[in-house]
Amino acid sequence: xxxxxxxxxxxxxxxxxxxxxxxxxxxxxxxxxxxxxxxxxxxxxxxxxxxxxxxxxxxxxxxxxxxxxxxxxxxxxxxxxxxxxxxxxxxxxxxxxxxxxxxxxxxxxxxxxxxxxxxxxxxxxxxxxxxxxxxxxxxxxxxxxxxxxxxxxxxxxxxxxxxxxxxxxxxxxxxxxxxxxxxxxxxxxxxxxxxxxxxxxxxxxxxxxxxxxxxxxxxxxxxxxxxxxxxxxxxxxxxxxxxxxx
Numbered sequence: 256x257x258x259x260x261x262x263x264x265x266x267x268x269x270x271x272x273x274x275x276x277x278x279x280x281x282x283x284x285x286x287x288x289x290x291x292x293x294x295x296x297x298x299x300x301x302x303x304x305x306x307x308x309x310x311x312x313x314x315x316x317x318x319x320x321x322x323x324x325x326x327x328x329x330x331x332x333x334x335x336x337x338x339x340x341x342x343x344x345x346x347x348x349x350x351x352x353x354x355x356x357x358x359x360x361x362x363x364x365x366x367x368x369x370x371x372x373x374x375x376x377x378x379x380x381x382x383x384x385x386x387x388x389x390x391x392x393x394x395x396x397x398x399x400x401x402x403x404x405x406x407x408x409x410x411x412x413x414x415x416x417x418x419x420x421x422x423x424x425x426x427x428x429x430x431x432x433x434x435x436x437x438x439x440x441x442x443x444x445x446x447x448x449x450x451x452x453x454x455x456x457x458x459x460x461x462x463x464x465x466x467x468x469x470x471x472x473x474x475x476x477x478x479x480x481x482x483x484x485x486x487x488x489x490x491x492x493x494x495x496x497x498x499x500x501x
Contacts, residue, residue, distance in 0.1 A: 256299040257498060258326035258453070260444065261337030270495055271295055271302075281328065283320040287312055290325060296499045301329050305336075305440060314417040314439035315364050323447040324369075333391060334448055335497065336457040337490060339483045340412060340436035341420075341465035341474055343429055347436065349482045352399065352406045352493065353459040354392050356385075359413040359434055360442035367443045369450050381450045388454035391497075395456060398496035404489055410435040412459055414442030420474050426467035437465055458493065460486045 271293035278289050288304040303322050306312045326334060340353065347353060360367065370379045392408070399406035413429050415421060417439030421429070429437060441457050448455035462482040466473035 258331035258334040259302040279325040281324040286325040340459040353410040357411040391456035
């Protein structure tokens with residue numbers, strides 16, 4: 256089964272056959288939304304809307320542990336996530352897609368592990384040197400080439416707490432740290448997917464230049480939503496083509 260986290264544009268997609276919405280409860284509580292299950296190209300699909308179906312859940316309050324646990328309990332053996340990001344690099348333009356290969360976690364208030372304690376003699380320290388599935392990333396890269404979609408095949412995404420956007424000082428600091436994109440969502444999700452042993456990849460959609468670029472208007476929610484909507488159709492095509500290649 257393939258898990259999809261993000262949801263925008265796919266919840267009502269006619270491409271998913273035998274759609275059914277199910278409610279799941281985990282030991283960490285309920286996931287962000289009902290889970291849309293169905294089939295696509297012979298694969299079972301389970302889709303979660305990260306911020307709820309009406310985008311009412313703030314970044315800090317997304318129940319990432321419940322989301323990942325729900326997908327694992329349903330039998331997902333891989334996860335494809337999507338995220339809107341601000342670009343921290345001149346060459347990553349609004350409308351471009353980026354396939355993250357590294358992340359920096361700059362969040363402060365989130366539960367980012369399943370291990371609240373260790374059993375005696377059973378310490379659990381998850382490797383995180385290569386947090387994104389190389390196999391999944393390769394499939395997405397091939398799909399983008401087939402569709403002639405502009406895709407940067409590597410990039411470091413920094414996740415901030417939100418819901419506020421960065422100051423210019425922070426934005427420039429993140430650039431100096433080597434971050435290529437900025438969002439408020441995926442670092443915790445990435446960590447938990449790795450701890451759960453589920454291969455995970457994230458497709459980032461560049462929507463703006465954050466606030467570091469002096470000749471561009473600083474990021475606002477209207478800019479993010481406007482540019483994201485322009486990319487939804489291409490994003491759906493990319494996910495569908497990727498699933499067809501799996």
